[in-house]
Amino acid sequence: MNARSDIKEIKNAIRAVGLRATPARVATLRLLRQATSPMTHGEVAAELDENGVDKATAFRNLNDMADAGLLRRAELGDHLYRFEELRDGEGEHDLHPHFLCVDCGSVTCLEEVKLTVGSRKASEQVGEVSEILLRGRCNNCQ
Amino acid sequence: MNARSDIKEIKNAIRAVGLRATPARVATLRLLRQATSPMTHGEVAAELDENGVDKATAFRNLNDMADAGLLRRAELGDHLYRFEELRDGEGEHDLHPHFLCVDCGSVTCLEEVKLTVGSRKASEQVGEVSEILLRGRCNNCQ
DNA sequence: TAGCATATACAATCTAATTGCAAATGCAAA
DNA sequence: TTTGCATTTGCAATTAGATTGTATATGCTA
Numbered sequence: 001m002n003a004r005s006d007i008k009e010i011k012n013a014i015r016a017v018g019l020r021a022t023p024a025r026v027a028t029l030r031l032l033r034q035a036t037s038p039m040t041h042g043e044v045a046a047e048l049d050e051n052g053v054d055k056a057t058a059f060r061n062l063n064d065m066a067d068a069g070l071l072r073r074a075e076l077g078d079h080l081y082r083f084e085e086l087r088d089g090e091g092e093h094d095l096h097p098h099f100l101c102v103d104c105g106s107v108t109c110l111e112e113v114k115l116t117v118g119s120r121k122a123s124e125q126v127g128e129v130s131e132i133l134l135r136g137r138c139n140n141c142q
Numbered sequence: 143m144n145a146r147s148d149i150k151e152i153k154n155a156i157r158a159v160g161l162r163a164t165p166a167r168v169a170t171l172r173l174l175r176q177a178t179s180p181m182t183h184g185e186v187a188a189e190l191d192e193n194g195v196d197k198a199t200a201f202r203n204l205n206d207m208a209d210a211g212l213l214r215r216a217e218l219g220d221h222l223y224r225f226e227e228l229r230d231g232e233g234e235h236d237l238h239p240h241f242l243c244v245d246c247g248s249v250t251c252l253e254e255v256k257l258t259v260g261s262r263k264a265s266e267q268v269g270e271v272s273e274i275l276l277r278g279r280c281n282n283c284q
Numbered sequence: 285t286a287g288c289a290t291a292t293a294c295a296a297t298c299t300a301a302t303t304g305c306a307a308a309t310g311c312a313a314a
Numbered sequence: 315t316t317t318g319c320a321t322t323t324g325c326a327a328t329t330a331g332a333t334t335g336t337a338t339a340t341g342c343t344a
Contacts, residue, residue, distance in 0.1 A: 075219045110261075126281065128284065131219075
């Protein structure tokens with residue numbers, strides 16, 4: 001898939017949730033697609049700043065796209081919102097956990113980490129789990 | 143137990159972690175002891191403001207007492223730090239997961255919740271996990 | 285391509301949280 | 315009890331993430 005068809009696909013994805021496919025939004029989604037882990041408001045804004053996109057616009061777009069269901073807005077416990085694309089199939093109920101390094105702040109998606117069956121039952125007694133977060137020190141920071 | 147002996151006990155607890163038992167700290171700990179759920183920086187500061195305690199002092203004391211191991215500083219997903227007293231026995235090294243209700247802020251310890259064996263291996267590839275957090279909406283808030 | 289609702293840039297604002305520093309105070313030792 | 319001094323406090327300024335107001339510009343549908 002070349003860059004042009006990528007952009008077309010991105011525009012379609014944005015329009016599919018009822019938003020206009022503006023350059024700032026295309027750039028935002030492209031950025032999130034090539035990122036390997038969720039990006040903060042600030043990280044996205046800093047990148048888009050090079051394209052002349054205003055910080056407030058970047059923030060509004062992230063929030064709007066999250067509200068529209070295109071992105072997931074995650075709060076990992078360090079007072080920063082992080083955004084990642086919500087691919088088809090991954091609904092709201094997708095529970096793939098995140099690992100947050102308390103030293104460097106890096107975030108890793110842990111697709112394959114699951115709770116044991118008994119654990120899921122136990123946690124359901126308490127409430128409906130919407131997010132699983134592991135915190136610790138990543139290998140680079142040991 | 144009367145108020146006087148309460149205060150004596152509170153002062154002892156503060157001194158036990160190597161801090162001076164100042165009026166502001168005594169008031170802070172007393173407040174947290176009578177609270178039924180963790181309090182935010184701002185809530186504590188607002189209460190102590192009536193005693194003439196400065197906001198910066200309130201914030202510093204909460205952080206200092208948390209660093210000293212007297213309080214737990216929790217992040218419940220709404221970008222506010224919340225503090226609660228860490229009673230004896232609850233150490234820093236308790237690795238059992240916690241469930242945080244994003245609505246009411248209640249915290250539940252999930253002693254029995256575990257990761258699958260494969261998940262532990264997978265997460266160890268990323269780093270050393272020191273905390274497991276489940277977030278969602280508790281049964282009271284459904 | 286014209287019309288208009290949506291989106292943007294720019295600037296101001298808000299709130300949580302932190303920091304610098306001189307003055308005040310807890311508390312341990314004399 | 316008093317003294318010495320490190321710790322703590324008050325006050326003010328500041329940082330940083332995030333949000334909001336508004337006039338202008340632009341996507342996109344008819």
